[in-house]
Amino acid sequence: MNQEFTRLRTLNPAHQFTILLSATRRGARLARLLTREQLRSWGTPFEDGEQIVAELANNAVLHGHVPGRSFRLVLTLAATDTLRIEVTDARAEELPREAGLPVADAESGRGLFLVEAYADRWGTEPGPAPCKTVWAEIDAVAAGRGT
Template sequence: MSREITRTVRSAPVHAFTVLLSPTRRGARLARLLAVAHLGAWGLPVEAAAQIVAELASNAVLHGRVPGRDFRLGLTVLHGGRLRIEVTDARGEALPRTAAPARDAGTGRGLLIVEALADRWGVTSGPVPRKTVWAELDLSP
């Protein structure tokens, strides 16, 4: 009697890009510009992804900054038509949370924007001391 063994093998991503950036306003701006350039070169929709990158990079600079440590932007187009955006910073203990800001507050809406634009989003802890905030967009209708 023969036994068949079935394994799920993840295939390589269709496109992938990763970069380390300084945890500054300039680094956050560069994250958005690089995302727009790569997604455009890959022939993918840019607007929602660029906004998500801008919000996550800004949060990495404001809430995840550790002097001397960069944050990482990752863009991956997966088989099945999904774009995964990842921003990793060095403050794993500072987990993001959504909360309704005061009406007159000038900040505090970033994750609400990510939640509205992304099909899925979440946080992956580690390796210590890091955390990765990720969002996924379904590219096919």
């Protein structure tokens, strides 16, 4: 896992979108669909960001779910054309494992491998307790690098 942190939070973002979603399969699907439409409305390519959100939201539902708690999706497009995706769930103790390709016949376990393939950087941040945030960044997204 790439633990480099960028300074997107201190930059003045060109665009930002935040939403709380139910920690259900329907909420994960909605996160993906909302990401596609939000990035499209900003005039940026959406395919890579949509795929990353699909994987991170699915992980939040499968591994970060606490009954009665939602997960948060934040999309930030910085003036530098870097897209930062953050998914915050309610299980700080359930940290993602290293991204790796699972055995060929495994039915799951490819999500973070895909995130690593699509993102330029990704990692986790603790808090606020009892939460954690899994984030990913794509550089030069508005220039069409990731399509």
